[in-house]
Amino acid sequence: MPLVAFAHILFHLYKKVSHQAPRILLTGGAGYIGSHTFVKLREAGIEPVILDNFANSHPAVVDRLAQITGAPVLLERGDVLDQPFVEDVLRRHAPAGVIHLAGDKAVGESVAQPLKYFRSNIGGAISLLQAMEAVYLPVGALGAPLLVFSSSATVYGDPATVPITEDFPRGHTDPYGHTKLVIEEMLDAVRAAQPAWRIGVLRYFNPAGAHPSALIGEDPNGTPANLMPYLTQVAIGRLPHLRVFGGDYPTPDGTGVRDYIHIQDLADGHVVALRALQRTGESFTVNLGTGRGYSVLDVVKAFVDATGRPVPYRIVDRRPGDVAQCYADPSRAKALLGWEARHTLEQMCADAWRWQQRNPQGYATGAA
Ligand SMILES: NC(=O)c1ccc[n+]([C@@H]2O[C@H](COP(=O)([O-])OP(=O)(O)OC[C@H]3O[C@@H](n4cnc5c(N)ncnc54)[C@H](O)[C@@H]3O)[C@@H](O)[C@H]2O)c1
Known part of the structure; x- marks a missing residue:
């Protein structure tokens, strides 16, 4: 059979299969968490449609996703704040649900520019929810609205004790965390007013690491606000030393303790959350963490051990909004979703380092 005819058949087979696979809208799907979630969704036989404006991601990620999963990527380039656009995307793709990750996430920037965060995060959520309301309510052929929302451990504010369970009081210590809290409260109100909604709220702790292919990973703009990309950029020589924010916290070595979870x-947590909402129709809120706390200096040591790279560091002043200790009790996610974290801190360090080595300048490096 001529090659062209064979390719033609393959293309039509793909179109048929991809048309049959249930679709999910993945807002912010080009970002760090979204890109890894995209791959897991495809592996689970779900066809994600990415909605992203690339405000904090690189278009090259789309080719990388196609490379990893072996099929073209459905992309809707645009702003989640543009409600008519979101509605149009929902009508055209008729997804079985939405995973909402699009938004701004830098705590420090949110302290300096709070209005930007209220607008992008809260405004984005309102736009998406109203678009979903218009398309999915009253419940018709498309089914009841289904949403997985990326919340954060920041909604616990400064927790009185650790580990943190989901029924701890909610609070915030900075405008970014405030936006996540307001969105959670909005979702509570929507659910109370319209019980048809199925909503899974995922409170992430501290994601780190990269896909084992090293084709996708964390690629922050400017100086990284998160520890792992900061470490890898020091190790590769892009930054002179690691700045450790605060050495006088009431923790064993004085540095902040966090719950690092492999990306x-x-x-995986998104796939099981989606499945649980579809299976049971019951809304839920769960922590996605490991249940283990590591200090900044623990992570530096694990990184040096895993990679053999020296990491010079300096202890500087505390950063506004940071708390001493924050780690999850992840038992509800295990009981409800059958989910638990499997990767170790050493794997997070090794995978993050492999990504950085293959992509010294992130996605701007070009083909990995
Ligand atoms: N990374 C973390 O440590 C962490 C922890 C807890 C919660 N979260 C939340 O998870 C979500 C994803 O985080 P991430 O680390 O992947 O961030 P990211 O910045 O890598 O990804 C966010 C994506 O959303 C896109 N985006 C931003 N505003 C948009 C808009 N108005 N319209 C369309 N697209 C838009 C960006 O271009 C980017 O691709 C965020 O909501 C974040 O608050 C992240």
Whole structure:
């Protein structure tokens, strides 16, 4: 059979299969968490449609996703704040649900520019929810509205104790965390007013690491606000030393303690959350963390051990909004979703480092 005819058949087979696979809208799907979630969804036989404006991601990620999963990527380039656009996307793709990750996430920037965060995060959520309301309510052929929302451990504010369970009081210590809290409260109100909604709220702890292919990973703009990309950029020579924010917290070594979770485990959490909402129709809120706390200096040591790279660091002043300790009790996610984190801190360090080595300048490096 001529090659062209064979390719033609393959293309039509793909179109048929991809048309049959249930679709999910993945807002922010080109970002760090979204790209890894995209791969896990495809592996689970779900066809994600990415909606992203690339405000904090690189278009090259789309080719990388096609490379990893072996099929073209459905992309809707645009702003989640543009409600008519979101409605149009929902009508054209008729997804079985939405995973909402699009938004701004830098705590420090949110302290300096709170209005930007209220507008992008809260405004984005309102736009999406109203678009979903218009398309899915009253419940018709498309089914009841289904949403998985990326919340954050920041909604616990400064927790009185650790580990943190989901029924701890909610609070916030910075405008970014405030936006997540307001969105959670909005979702509570929507659910109370319209019980048809099925909503899974995922409170992420601290994602780290990269896909084992090293084709996708964390690629922040400017100086990284998160520890792992900061470490890898120091190790590769892009930054002179690591700045450790605060050495006088009431923790064993004085540095902040966090619950680092491998990005692959976190991405898996979205697939099981989606399945649980579809299976039971019951809304829920769960922590996605490992249940283990590591200090900044623990992570530095694990990174040096896993990679053999020296990481010079300096202890500087505390950062506004940071708390001493924050780690999850992840038992509800296990009981409700059958989900638990499987990867170790050493794997997070090794995978993050492999990504950085293959992509010294992130996606701007070109083909990995
Ligand atoms: N990474 C973390 O440590 C962490 C922790 C807890 C919660 N979260 C939340 O998870 C979500 C994803 O985080 P991430 O680390 O992947 O961030 P990211 O910045 O890598 O990804 C966010 C994506 O959303 C896109 N986006 C931003 N505003 C948009 C808009 N108005 N319209 C369309 N697209 C838009 C960006 O271009 C980017 O691709 C965010 O909501 C974040 O608050 C992240």
